[in-house]
Amino acid sequence: MLVDPHVHSYFSAGEGFASPTELVVAAKRRGLDAIALTDHESCAGVAEAIAVGERCGLLVIPGAELVVGRKRHILALGIPESPPPQVRSLRDTVLWVRDQGGITVAAHPFFYGGLGTAAVLCDAIEVHNSCGDRFMDVRAELPAARAQMPRLAGSDAHSADMVGLGRTWVDCDPTLPSVLDAIQSGRTRIAKRTYIPAGQFLRWIDEHFTPRAARRLKLAGAAIYFTHLMRNLLALPLDFLRAGRAGRVVFSRTGTEQNNSTLHAIHRRESSARPRSDSRR
Ligand SMILES: [Zn+2]
Numbered sequence: 001m002l003v004d005p006h007v008h009s010y011f012s013a014g015e016g017f018a019s020p021t022e023l024v025v026a027a028k029r030r031g032l033d034a035i036a037l038t039d040h041e042s043c044a045g046v047a048e049a050i051a052v053g054e055r056c057g058l059l060v061i062p063g064a065e066l067v068v069g070r071k072r073h074i075l076a077l078g079i080p081e082s083p084p085p086q087v088r089s090l091r092d093t094v095l096w097v098r099d100q101g102g103i104t105v106a107a108h109p110f111f112y113g114g115l116g117t118a119a120v121l122c123d124a125i126e127v128h129n130s131c132g133d134r135f136m137d138v139r140a141e142l143p144a145a146r147a148q149m150p151r152l153a154g155s156d157a158h159s160a161d162m163v164g165l166g167r168t169w170v171d172c173d174p175t176l177p178s179v180l181d182a183i184q185s186g187r188t189r190i191a192k193r194t195y196i197p198a199g200q201f202l203r204w205i206d207e208h209f210t211p212r213a214a215r216r217l218k219l220a221g222a223a224i225y226f227t228h229l230m231r232n233l234l235a236l237p238l239d240f241l242r243a244g245r246a247g248r249v250v251f252s253r254t255g256t257e258q259n260n261s262t263l264h265a266i267h268r269r270e271s272s273a274r275p276r277s278d279s280r281r
Pocket residue numbers: 065073107108113
């Protein structure tokens with residue numbers, strides 16, 4: 001199934017501009033089989049998205065993008081509702097999501113709000129985010145390879161025209177338990193990586209914000225983007241030196257259709273596997 005696991009609607013506290021219905025229709029039109037609705041701290045749009053998805057034949061994975069610990073972002077997929085307010089730390093959130101039968105994904109781990117190398121504490125890792133750039137994606141491949149983590153590509157769409165820019169092929173049946181199980185088991189492949197062109201992103205800001213807010217957002221966005229770009233660029237050589245053979249494969253093949261099994265095979269040979277829980281409960 002072709003899945004976009006990271007999509008925001010207008011229930012994302014001023015940061016999304018399409019209704020759940022518009023997102024589902026856009027996803028179906030672009031040939032996707034499933035999307036995860038991952039609004040910021042909210043599952044308010046999930047019921048609408050599921051109802052429309054059932055009518056037009058698109059699986060909707062209920063979810064949310066949660067802020068944990070020191071303002072770090074993770075995707076919670078397969079949860080029935082947002083976590084209670086007392087669940088705030090990364091550890092508590094990961095455990096709470098598993099308890100609900102869901103899984104966690106480290107969103108854009110080397111960009112604003114990313115977990116960095118703590119991404120390995122989640123069940124899967126977003127190695128492509130269409131709002132980011134190639135450098136942060138390459139950095140995300142390394143912890144994914146080291147910890148043998150399932151890899152996902154998502155659009156992080158905040159409007160209907162962005163849905164599906166990042167896509168993951170998941171080897172599963174078209175049911176929620178099957179798709180969650182397949183992601184957690186690593187039966188995923190990066191199907192599409194497309195970065196939102198800067199011009200389109202600037203036009204998108206102009207369309208959705210007042211001129212004053214748009215100016216502020218562009219300045220703040222540029223500062224955040226270039227800070228992370230420089231940080232990732234400077235960190236890459238060090239990552240490369242530390243990474244060993246798994247890292248060399250990642251660097252030489254990132255952007256191609258490299259799949260988890262290649263990296264898993266390297267790790268089975270070269271490293272002692274980190275003990276991981278395979279069950280969601
Ligand atoms: Zn985020």
